[in-house]
Amino acid sequence: MTVRDVIKDVESLTMTFTAEFDATVERVWQVVADARQLERWWGPPEWPATFTRHDMVVGGESHYYMSGPDGEKMHGWWSITVVDGPRLLAFDDGFADDDGNPVDSMPVIATELTLEQLPGGGSLLTARSRFSSLEALEELVAMGMEEGMTTAMGQIDAILAEDQ
Amino acid sequence: MALLSDADVDAIFHALADRTRRDIIVRVAVREQSVSALAERYAMSFAAVQKHVAVLQRASLVTKTKRGREQIVHANLVTVARARDLLDSYEQLWRHRAAQIDKLLGEATSDTSLSATPPHPTPTKGTS
Numbered sequence: 001m002t003v004r005d006v007i008k009d010v011e012s013l014t015m016t017f018t019a020e021f022d023a024t025v026e027r028v029w030q031v032v033a034d035a036r037q038l039e040r041w042w043g044p045p046e047w048p049a050t051f052t053r054h055d056m057v058v059g060g061e062s063h064y065y066m067s068g069p070d071g072e073k074m075h076g077w078w079s080i081t082v083v084d085g086p087r088l089l090a091f092d093d094g095f096a097d098d099d100g101n102p103v104d105s106m107p108v109i110a111t112e113l114t115l116e117q118l119p120g121g122g123s124l125l126t127a128r129s130r131f132s133s134l135e136a137l138e139e140l141v142a143m144g145m146e147e148g149m150t151t152a153m154g155q156i157d158a159i160l161a162e163d164q
Numbered sequence: 165m166a167l168l169s170d171a172d173v174d175a176i177f178h179a180l181a182d183r184t185r186r187d188i189i190v191r192v193a194v195r196e197q198s199v200s201a202l203a204e205r206y207a208m209s210f211a212a213v214q215k216h217v218a219v220l221q222r223a224s225l226v227t228k229t230k231r232g233r234e235q236i237v238h239a240n241l242v243t244v245a246r247a248r249d250l251l252d253s254y255e256q257l258w259r260h261r262a263a264q265i266d267k268l269l270g271e272a273t274s275d276t277s278l279s280a281t282p283p284h285p286t287p288t289k290g291t292s
Contacts, residue, residue: 031269
């Protein structure tokens, strides 16, 4: 796996992440379409996900929770907006209460996964995430993501470097 | 840690989206400056620079104090660092996810004859 590119656009609150995998698009599509495979990679470190529902049709819903290191649970949902397997999946990803009901006051991340077959048999995955607000990120950071965080600063660091 | 409100976040992103405003933050981070000193650096009016400073102020990225007739602009680096860290964190999440997918792709094979072979050979002891 090679991370090709990460573009963070502060103006449109969008991050576009592109990585190359050594597998066909059909195979990579399975890791999203199959809930048992999806839960192996969706959660942040130390927060494995469990999908209790995964309905990959337009208008369908997925429900999941992530289990934290101290036994706490963080619930989430997907609302599927586009399915065009094995090339494109778009969904809104949001937070839910302990009963799995969406929390409207919490932010939503509009996510788009695109798969592209590469010559030579590999696949290119593009994950585009658009945030309704930084609160979604705050939530993820609160779940211990600051551990092992590396500096990958774009524009501000570049400007700071120029100035020194 | 305190969560930022939607409005806070919008203000931060709006503020950082402009090159002049990013430049102002960098300059006042190095050393506090008056609005008029900043205005001399840019090819725009004092009022325009003051407007940029106001946007930064609303996003809590800078603070402004009065010193005599001058308005002095200071950087609030805590907020700047916070916005930056959050985007970096999200990148790290996707790096983690991609690594997990890769692991999954490597181990899950439909060919059962292959899965009979252990992935790593058992290490053998050297001569005793």
